[in-house]
Amino acid sequence: MIKSEYNHKYYLEHKEAVTNKNRNWEKLHPDSSFKFSREYRINHPGIAAKQSKRYRLDTRRECLEHYSNGTPKCACCGETHIEFLGIDHINGGGAKARKELGHGNIGASLKAQGYPLGYRVLCHNCNMSIGFYGYCPHQIKEKSDG
Numbered sequence: 560m561i562k563s564e565y566n567h568k569y570y571l572e573h574k575e576a577v578t579n580k581n582r583n584w585e586k587l588h589p590d591s592s593f594k595f596s597r598e599y600r601i602n603h604p605g606i607a608a609k610q611s612k613r614y615r616l617d618t619r620r621e622c623l624e625h626y627s628n629g630t631p632k633c634a635c636c637g638e639t640h641i642e643f644l645g646i647d648h649i650n651g652g653g654a655k656a657r658k659e660l661g662h663g664n665i666g667a668s669l670k671a672q673g674y675p676l677g678y679r680v681l682c683h684n685c686n687m688s689i690g691f692y693g694y695c696p697h698q699i700k701e702k703s704d705g
Contacts, residue, residue, distance in 0.1 A: 620666075636684075643684075646679075647680060
């Protein structure tokens with residue numbers, strides 16, 4: 560067996576232990592860790608980009624699932640296409656949060672904070688309508704139907 564195959568097999572069998580060991584090393588050697596990461600991204604641009612995209616998509620899905628209590632869907636209209644869904648700040652404050660977070664991954668940020676209260680899943684149409692007009696047409700329809 561080639562060494563890289565052995566290493567991969569070992570990693571799969573001991574993933575949690577290897578991950579913890581690597582995280583501890585990164586904490587103890589932040590400068591070396593940053594340098595290693597930067598060099599890896601420079602030397603493997605395609606792989607690093609794919610890994611970053613996969614991580615963003617995975618943490619986004621996890622976040623949407625968490626705030627939807629399972630299957631991602633809009634809390635207002637029930638839209639289920641994940642491409643149309645986003646995280647809404649229930650009491651506003653999205654602009655302030657974006658300034659603090661920068662152009663980061665909100666899903667990863669909320670996950671790191673333990674999924675705090677004050678967020679919900681809305682489709683982009685409902686979210687934009689609430690942001691621009693203070694209400695969503697679905698809410699008015701529901702009131703007139705009831």
